[in-house]
Amino acid sequence: MSRPPSQFYKALSIGAPGPFTELPVRLERMIHFMPPHIEKMRAKIPDIIPKVDVILGNLEDAIPADAKEAARQGFIDLARDNEFGATALWTRVNALNSPWALDDIVEIVSQVGDKLDVVMLPKVEGAWDIHYLDQLLAQLEAANGLSRPILIHAILETAQGVKNVDEIAAASPRMHGMSLGPADLAASRGMKTTRVGGGHPAYGVLADAGEDGAERAFYQQDLWHYTVARMVDACATHGIKGFYGPFGDFSDPDACEAQFRNAFLQGCLGAWSLHPSQIDIAKRVFSPDADEVKFALRILEAMPDGTGAVMIDGKMQDDATWKQAKVIVDLARLVAQKDPDLAEAYSL
Numbered sequence: 001m002s003r004p005p006s007q008f009y010k011a012l013s014i015g016a017p018g019p020f021t022e023l024p025v026r027l028e029r030m031i032h033f034m035p036p037h038i039e040k041m042r043a044k045i046p047d048i049i050p051k052v053d054v055i056l057g058n059l060e061d062a063i064p065a066d067a068k069e070a071a072r073q074g075f076i077d078l079a080r081d082n083e084f085g086a087t088a089l090w091t092r093v094n095a096l097n098s099p100w101a102l103d104d105i106v107e108i109v110s111q112v113g114d115k116l117d118v119v120m121l122p123k124v125e126g127a128w129d130i131h132y133l134d135q136l137l138a139q140l141e142a143a144n145g146l147s148r149p150i151l152i153h154a155i156l157e158t159a160q161g162v163k164n165v166d167e168i169a170a171a172s173p174r175m176h177g178m179s180l181g182p183a184d185l186a187a188s189r190g191m192k193t194t195r196v197g198g199g200h201p202a203y204g205v206l207a208d209a210g211e212d213g214a215e216r217a218f219y220q221q222d223l224w225h226y227t228v229a230r231m232v233d234a235c236a237t238h239g240i241k242g243f244y245g246p247f248g249d250f251s252d253p254d255a256c257e258a259q260f261r262n263a264f265l266q267g268c269l270g271a272w273s274l275h276p277s278q279i280d281i282a283k284r285v286f287s288p289d290a291d292e293v294k295f296a297l298r299i300l301e302a303m304p305d306g307t308g309a310v311m312i313d314g315k316m317q318d319d320a321t322w323k324q325a326k327v328i329v330d331l332a333r334l335v336a337q338k339d340p341d342l343a344e345a346y347s348l
């Protein structure tokens, strides 16, 4: 159950900033994960800032239990020591049932809440997890005199979370979006794969047997199609953003690109980069294709008020394709503001 409409946009704590009624417009093609307890990694932050749309200090899985406090402190240090400009600063805190979550949230928001754009919350099971964090953030914002609300990004990575995806998306105006977490989700569902995202050679469809007895073709299928589609529908319904999460096989950039592109085509706006090599893959995939942008611009030009029907290169265009074109051109304009080479390629 979410709050009634008349209460939905009220600050949850006296003195906290009210929530955004519309999400800030930002380019978030890659959420770049870094481990903040490693000094060498913190030292690279100034070089990474201009290369990525989002930098995320990871405190949760992949950070050893005995380094959790150091990661938290490392994140606070790197937030203080750097200016992020147009690059967003996020952190992934530990799960709410862990011994670290409360201190992660309280210490980070108290010390560097003015620098923090988004808290990524793992293992979200239902709206109750979002409501808890929503209230806690409001109390901390008020106590620390913050003027800008911190957003929440949920990881969709449990069977129960997927079942409740719609109520999670609707839980609060503080919701930024969500990412599919294929590793935890596979475990939670009892899927039989040890891979982090991507396909599986055994998951597919076998073509019918021919009369000649020739070898039958086997077509690999996308294990994540159903979940990405559910997530995108829930996000679009509630005006928040969907993302694909991690791709674990750094030795297979082609498979990473294919996974990212499926998510992009289905409506996602970005993916996680866990390795520097994945930054460029995400940039390539989540920036629209130049030919597609040029064609979309022709549709918008041919139908200035967005109504009617015209033919372009033998293809029927109408009010609906005008909207499709606008999705692509709006994204291209956002990319063009940040990337002069792409601005030229798009003729924008």
Ligand code: GLV
Pocket: 061, 122, 155, 157, 180, 181, 182, 183, 184, 185, 196, 245, 246
């Ligand atoms: C990400 O956190 C995942 O579990 O895939």
Ligand code: MG
Pocket: 061, 122, 155, 157, 181, 183, 184
């Ligand atoms: Mg996970």
